[in-house]
Amino acid sequence: MMLDVQALEGCKVLDVSTFLAGPFCATQLGEFGADVIKVELPKVGDANRRFGTMTECGDSLPWLSESRNKRCITLDLRKPEGAALLKRLVAQSDVMVENFQPGTLERWGLGYDVLSAVNPRLILVRISGYGQTGPYKDRPGFGRIGNAFGGLSFLAGYPDRAPVTPGSATIPDYMAGIYGALGTLLAMQAREKTGRGQVVDIGLYEPIFRILDELAPAFAFNGYVRQRMGPGTVNVVPxxxxxTQDGRxxxxxxxxxxxxxxxxxxxxxxxxxxxxxxxxxxxxxxxxxxxxxxxxxxxxxxxxxxxxxxxxxxxxxxxxVYSVDEIFEDPQYAARGNILRIEDPRVGPLAIPNLVPKLTETPGQVKWTGAPLGAHNDEIYGERLGLSKAEMERLREDGVI
Structure with a gap:
């Protein structure tokens, strides 16, 4: 029997991250009931709005799909007034997600020491190319680099050819987002015991390295360096x-x-x-x-x-071995509801990946797809923070929101 609640109902999340890894972390929390506020740079927005297939509404299909359930506001964190407004939102939040290069928030006066002073219960999820520590922490990173540095790209392809993209260059982004959501839930559980928040620190390459089965222990045990094997798999055959006869x-x-x-x-x-x-x-x-x-x-x-x-x-x-058109025809996908068909108010019918996992009593839901830039400014700044219309207009003119 399903309950009329969601697992993360009442949890307030600030998503100040960009593009994919951090936003996907926040998206998963929002799918299961968290109230997610997406913070974007005024007039510019998240790069994911312009990545991939564009629609007539001016936002991309990846934005519409992966920014589901988020309330979108604009805020320039680089401006003192913008940083001050973020602190006011932090004071009311449980979680903040960011994926800037390490040191960026600190330069803006928004490091965890500052934010936790505002709200000691705040959980800060930080996803970057190489994590917050180590000699490479200041290097920029994207999914392709995470695949390569994490050890997956070297294994993808045939032994006599160059390494290939292992399915998608964005696998590390999605994996880091999943681990970010897991880290958030762990930190929330710990907060119930300690009363304090903490930092969840993830490098894009780390989830990739973590899932490569015995790659590391085998090398440490006997020096085995796994090579590319085409479609084959180490340790077992066939x-x-x-x-197949029909060309599949x-x-x-x-x-x-x-x-x-x-x-x-x-x-x-x-x-x-x-x-x-x-x-x-x-x-x-x-x-x-x-x-x-x-x-x-x-x-x-x-x-x-x-x-x-x-x-x-x-x-x-x-x-x-399915192509995407075959996925859309498969009865198992249909029976499980893996493809969610939804009506978007700006572009009409959309088909997007449905939620994972399925919960029998408190299932998640998609309430809406990615919203327009700044669509919820009045709601958040006016209703939540109590700013007047005159104040919001001035902040708009000054480029703060």
């Missing part, structure tokens, strides 16, 4: 993408000997899983190219739909 691709994952035996049965060649053939992982690793070649030769004789049926019937983990 575990790759294979061509299927993913097959045999992570142990039992699963490979099931695949051999599905192929009509049970002898492949014999002890004198490829019945053990060690034997398959020894003959890795031949194993993949044999599986690929089989998959190439059948259409993908038939291969999926055969593998599923034999309990062999498999899946289609």
């Amino acid at each position: 575990h790759s993408h294979y061509p 691709w299927i993913a097959i994952a045999c992570t142990n000997d039992k699963i490979f035996a099931r695949l051999a049965e599905a192929m009509g060649r049970p002898e492949l899983a014999g002890q004198d053939a490829w019945g053990t992982l060690a034997a398959r690793e020894r003959d890795r190219p031949k194993v993949d070649e044999t599986v690929a030769a089989w998959t190439a004789t059948l259409p993908r739909a038939e291969l999926l049926k055969l593998c599923e019937a034999g309990q062999v983990p498999c899946g289609p």
Whole structure:
């Protein structure tokens, strides 16, 4: 039974970050009930408004999708009056998210020492290229650099070619945003015990390095430097993408000997899983190219739909290698509601990724898509901070808001 509340209802968040990693952190909090105020530079706005496919309303599809549920205000933090207004908002907030280069807030007189003096319960999420400490802390960073420095790009592609983009250059931004949201929840839980806020400090490369399974312990243990393996996977085989008769691709994952035996049965060649053939992982690793070649030769004789049926019937983990148009046609995506269709007041019908995770009693929701620049200035400055219309007009003329 769903409750008429949201998990983070009552939590107030200031999002002063730009582009993607910090904003995505705040977006996730807003999806589950937090009241998120998005702070942008007057007349300029977040760069994400102009990134990707543009719409007739003047904002991009990434902005409309990833700035959902945020109330948008303009404020120049570099101006003394702007910094003063931010402090007033901080005094009423639980969390602030930023992703400037380290030292930027401090130069504006808005370091954590200042903000925590205003509000000792404030949690400050700081996402930057390399984190707030270390010899590289002052270097700029973007997602592509996070992929490269974190160790993922080196593993993407084929061994005889240059490293490729591992799916998307923005993976570190999204991963850092996820870890930022996790860090926020942990800090909120700690605050219940201590009564004090703290800093959540994340470098873009760190979530990438964290998810690379045994890459680090294997190197420390025996000096193994993993190389690019194309679509293959270290430690197990067959575990790759294979061509199909109809010009598509299927993913097959045999992570142990039992699963490979099931695949051999599905192929009509049970002898492949014999002890004198490829019945053990060690034997398959020894003959890795031949194993993949044999599986690929089989998959190439059948259409993908038939291969999926055969593998599923034999309990062999498999899946289609989807392009986005196929995702939109898939019944599993439809049943789970993974694609949210929403009416945007400025551009009309939109399809955007739905919320993750699903909560059975206090689910999140998308209340609105990314709002126009400064759309909520009057609401926040007038109603929340109590500024008069005359004061707001002067601040607009002075470029503060």
